[in-house]
Amino acid sequence: MEWVLASTSPRRKELLAQAGFSQADFSFQLVAPDIDETPLLTETAEQYVCRLAVEKAQAGLVLSAHMMAPKVLGSDTIVVLNNLILGKPIDQDDAKRMLTLLSGQTHEVMTAVALTDGEHTFSRLCRTQVSFCELSPADIDAYVASGEPMDKAGAYGIQALGGCFVQSINGSYSAVVGLPLVETRELLACMMQQT
Ligand SMILES: Cc1cn([C@H]2C[C@H](O)[C@@H](COP(=O)(O)OP(=O)(O)OP(=O)(O)O)O2)c(=O)[nH]c1=O
Secondary structure (H helix, E strand, C coil): CEEEEECCCHHHHHHHHHCCCCCCCCCEEEECCCCCCCCCCCCCHHHHHHHHHHHHHHHHHHHCCCCCCEEEEEEEEEEEECCEEECCCCCHHHHHHHHHHHCCCEEEEEEEEEEECCCCEEEEEEEEEEEECCCCHHHHHHHHHCCHHHHCHHHCCCCCHHHHHEEEEECCHHHHHCCCHHHHHHHHHHHHHHC
16 A cells, blocks of 8 residues: 655645654655646535546546556645636736735635545545735835745745745645644545545
8 A cells, every 4th residue: 555645736735744744754656746736617615626626536546557556646736816716826016916916805714635546536625715905016026036926825834935925724734734733644544544
């Protein structure tokens, strides 16, 4: 039996290690899931983020076909402001647009996590409210120039410079960073019970 994290995100790897699943102590493999992240016209933000987490886990399972009984974890994070889904910015202007929208507002970070072995698939959705302080155009320009927003949903990282914009958070910090630890542990326990 082999555990696989289907993710290119260094944050997810670090969070899994924080939960006691380091590659050295508790062997898991890493694979990079390649899926189409275009939202479907009819789906809600909740449905979208859950679908992507399951699709990443399933794509990871295909990539792990050579392993012995792989169990694959996938996750997806989006920022949602008044039903508008903010994924990763496509360029610096897009990052500025997102940060301008988030300034002085409360948004929701949705992270879904899924675990599959092909026969069983378990998933969880974690929702966290995050309130931003007001950002000036100069704040936004300087932050985007740092490069930090470019690989992150909503164009910010709460775990780094972007944490300076977060006035309050109601929910799971680890979910905002990309992997909800409580829910991930639950999924691992569910899967253990099946084996
Ligand atoms: C809101 C927020 C997001 N993020 C990150 C978590 C995710 O890595 C990223 C959202 O993009 P995702 O598409 O969820 O993940 P990814 O492309 O980075 O990695 P993979 O699909 O290979 O697993 O944004 C932060 O690091 N900090 C934050 O505060």
